[in-house]
Amino acid sequence: MAQTLQLLVPIAGIVAILFALYLARDVLSRDKGPQAMQDVGDIIREGADAFVKRQYTTIAVLAVVAAVVIGIVIALVENEAVADVPKLAGAPIGALTAFAFLVGAACSMASGIIGMTISVRSNVRTAAAARRSLVEAVQVAMRGGAVSGFLVVALSLLGVWGIFTLYQALFSDIGIEQAPFLIVGFGFGASFVALFAQLGGGIYTKAADVGSDLVGKVEKGIPEDDPRNAGVIADLVGDNVGDCAGRGADLFESTAAENIGAMILGVAVYKIASDAGWANPEAWIFFPLVVRAFGLLATIVAVAFFIRGKEDEDPMNILNRGYWVTAGLSVVGLGFTTYVMMQTGTATGANGMPAWLWFFFAGIVGLLTSVAFVYITQFYTAGGFRPVREIAEASKTGPATNIISGTAVGYETTAVTAITIGIALIASHWLGEQAGLVNTKTGANVGGIFGTAVATMGMLMTTAYILAMDTFGPITDNAGGVAEFSRAEAGAREITDRLDAVGNTTKALTKGYAIASASLAAFLLFSAYIDKVNLILGNQIEAGKQGVKLLTSVNLANVNVFVAALIAAMLVYFFSSLAIRAVGTTAQAIIVEVRRQFREMPGIMDYTQKPDYARVVDITTRAALREMVAPGIVAVAAPIIVGLLLGYEAVAGFLMVGTIAGVLLATVLNNGGGAWDNAKKYIESGNLKDENGNVLGKGSDAHAAAVVGDTVGDPFKDTAGPSLHVLVKLIATITLVLAPLFIR
């Protein structure tokens, strides 16, 4: 039974891809609206395609170079480290790692490119659908978004499963307990692509947004998305390349890295299971993949059958309904999988309860944590609650108090975030410990850490759905732009405005979800790193190398570890500084060009001349690609330099403290930015009043102050924050792959 269940992984992966293709066909077959809409849609599509082509060409070149370097370095170092251990020396480790890296990079690129191709075609169709029906518009946008969601999760699942299976088939001397270590290259490849995709896309989108707004809205006083603004198309393109392609790459990486990390932790349980003679010990290694497969199936059901509702319903309700269906079915799948795969013979855990039940509870903790984050993010960034109201009130005394207040809110959000993560970790660790998975040789209880792995898996079961909701955001944002730009009828614009507001919320939710998963994953990947280091050290001990001891603890009181931790905490600030500055530099280039067009083409303002949109798109593309290099290199180089200078124990400290610092700073940036954004919207909706009860709406000084806050928040929440998610996971995969380099 447990073995049959393993087959579900390729089956669910392929079904999900087929379903994504069906959704793509369905979306593409829909009405594209009147010619004016189609024209705008075409311009956006061309701009996005051009950027993505150039961006992914650059990334592909970088990835191939990196793969070659990694392959050679690993071959040199790891063969030396494990030279006398026949089990691993039989396989060409360097080549296998490099190949896995390339496959990971390719899958990530493929899901990004295809997903975006669909999303830039869904926008105009959503706008067209909005001319007829709200529900139809929701369906088009959600189905377009789901293409990304399914591709990301399915390709990552199939990639990990495929390489795992392939390597075991090709090299008979690779045991199942070594195989997970050989596929970490896949995760590294995915992180590598994600880093540049998120940085390049994030810089593009916010530079275009800030740059065109500063000239159009602030200097010329014309509305957002006005066709007279030469930067407007770049702005619309940016929504796709940043929010959509960037976040897809981010979650592709999460999915891959966390699957691999959980499989590595499964190895420890596998050893106990084989020693004890339980049936199907390898089920403990495959478990993470099977759980994710059930998550995919649950999402297919939700997207296919539950995205429907009434015309006068709040569109958020429709999306929420689908989410709860996904989560509910996931619980069932989780229970079934743990029951089938976590059989421990006659052994039971604490209170005589079976091990699988304890792990099922741990998985529920993970699911609940993701739900908690959905509500936490809403409280801090949605208009009705205290934080956003506070920022709006502070806007009355000008931009300075708006910024001070927003900063305080951003900082404040770390409290409930950290406490929730802390509770989830301790609870799932405790539940795992109760399962009673004790290694009889060493006396170590490996259930605790595996419990946190199961919680992570539980949380990630709904990834495809969350990602679909996330991509819903840029599609509806674009649909609104298309409607405005093509001067569509008022009814359609009203619907796209409502969807856009919902899209802002779903985008914020995804960030909360991404943060939560990154933090749980951190602890998991950290443990995987320690396991990997000990695998190498163990080989050295077996080979008779003198003075080698296993790494049983990471000692913060060691000066090298402390300094590495300090450098890691610094890295997240420094990296964010580079990312934020890159937005500023790129925006400056756009501002100069848009101003030039207004000055040299005086007919633009009275619609007698058409601005040169393509030129702005081109300038933004070049600047964003140039600016993504520096932060990217810093992120890749820092852990390697620390490892080479300070050693493998210091790297563990680097990893742990870097994760903590990165997760918290990302929380500050994402939530602060989201709150500023919605404080502006709160004022625009007429909710702010002066002491005499008069509404302070659009055009008031308070609104101008709130616009400043919104602009400040843009690079925080859409460039630096999301890039930090990637950074956190990148340092984990990079050190996992290069661990042999840090061991002398």
Place this chain on the structure above:
Amino acid sequence: MAQTLQLLVPIAGIVAILFALYLARDVLSRDKGPQAMQDVGDIIREGADAFVKRQYTTIAVLAVVAAVVIGIVIALVENEAVADVPKLAGAPIGALTAFAFLVGAACSMASGIIGMTISVRSNVRTAAAARRSLVEAVQVAMRGGAVSGFLVVALSLLGVWGIFTLYQALFSDIGIEQAPFLIVGFGFGASFVALFAQLGGGIYTKAADVGSDLVGKVEKGIPEDDPRNAGVIADLVGDNVGDCAGRGADLFESTAAENIGAMILGVAVYKIASDAGWANPEAWIFFPLVVRAFGLLATIVAVAFFIRGKEDEDPMNILNRGYWVTAGLSVVGLGFTTYVMMQTGTATGANGMPAWLWFFFAGIVGLLTSVAFVYITQFYTAGGFRPVREIAEASKTGPATNIISGTAVGYETTAVTAITIGIALIASHWLGEQAGLVNTKTGANVGGIFGTAVATMGMLMTTAYILAMDTFGPITDNAGGVAEFSRAEAGAREITDRLDAVGNTTKALTKGYAIASASLAAFLLFSAYIDKVNLILGNQIEAGKQGVKLLTSVNLANVNVFVAALIAAMLVYFFSSLAIRAVGTTAQAIIVEVRRQFREMPGIMDYTQKPDYARVVDITTRAALREMVAPGIVAVAAPIIVGLLLGYEAVAGFLMVGTIAGVLLATVLNNGGGAWDNAKKYIESGNLKDENGNVLGKGSDAHAAAVVGDTVGDPFKDTAGPSLHVLVKLIATITLVLAPLFIR
């Protein structure tokens, strides 16, 4: 010889206090200028005295309550933990800790109150001296500031030495190796007072600054420090209570905590020295105090003889000259002290070099680090360099880009800060290891960590001088205000303006210095915490308690430690959020009152009515004292809760990661704020030009944008940042004192 040298501690302390009294008398005997100046001076003095009286009354009550609680808790818990160990059980540990706490609190309060009393009397005398001579004005301000500097360092030295000597004299069963642990209460008392002094003062000063500027400068368009602004006196009072009393308490705490931490580390060396039969083993424990005594003497020479120069000289040169004299004499004192006190008989360190020489080098590393920080801070916050220029340029496109750019600069400054600290730690640790202080029983080389202690001591030798320069800042700032307010002659105002600019630089330097010392100290206090925990665990083992093991490493892979680290990193954001919000709330109260006065007393604008300054001072006082409570309680409670819930190893992780996160966030806030401030000044000095070469000065849109950045930076750099310094050291002393509570 080594024993004679120990006598230098009380002698230098008393000499420094006498010298401070001489300086105070000298300053007070000077000319107070015309009646108009004296009137303003009187109002400021009354406001400051009123605030300090109420603030310190509140703090005193809190401190007495805390002392009683601490005494009782420690008595209950520690006696239980060490019940069967006669050596310590003979002394009433709870009472001794509580007494030390009260003495520490009292000394800190005394140095704060006396220092401020002099500084609010120096301002008017500096303004009066500026009517005659630049050099005389520098002398008055520097001497007034030096009163604080000497009192802080001397009282902390005498306090630690006095309690240490007293406890040994009173209880013959307290060995010299236990005594340092009993005086940690002194450090805790100092931290406790510092926390509230810095928070209350920081909130007061920035709320008054922001509040009166927003109404006066922005709404009414009248200059800063204009007598028509009802908030102006509160602003001038704020400079004294925040910058002067707050920073004094901050550095008093540093001095005390670091002395005690270094003495605790000296205990480990003492044991080696006694086992090996070296002469004067207790010299290793007294060493930190003797080095500091030499630092005091060096500063006396510099202040007495080297604060002089030419009328047309840059005043910064005069102050720098004094600093270099202090640093140079400190090197001599350091060399002499290490040579006399660090004698190891015939044993030598690496390369056959004597131990004292290696430690002398480690001390030099500390001195060089403090010099490096002086230059780093200048690069990032002074007008001539790239960072400030970048912010000024960004102001051309409005407040949003100004804020984005300033944030990027603030984040960027963490890089060089962390790398410098890392190099200092690793270098001094390495140098200390070379000294060859190996415990023959355990094989542990205790020299490394003692090397970092010596580096910290080296860095802190110049504290009194640095603090004098720091207090120079608020005195000259106030002198400028007094000159403006009393409409003094242009020549005097020109001189006070020059001094004010220098004061801004020295204030920024002190913050860099405080950060550097906090980070080095963190590693030291962290080690002291481990020593203390092991003292208790060792007692339990000696008493035959089962299952107890010494704490040899702090394992980040332990889930409790990881969660504690996460909470610690969160705490620094949450605490800053509360502090920043407190400024906003207090400023709001001031804005309402100043607006009311303008509205209800129409004669103010044409000078026919006098605003009610006292009322604003009173409102600010009450609001600031109310608002300091929440962040203060959070800071005190968090480490205790973590310790009780997660245990003593988790506390170690909390301490370490909290320090790292706190130091880096303080760097971001201090330097970002400083850079914004100086970007505004850069524009006001006419250095910013548009593309056609026209100056964009005061009154331009760029200047308005820079004012927004400056206002945002105010609570960052003068409330939250400095309060974080205190927080970092508070969590160290609090956990050091309460360690027995966390051991089950």
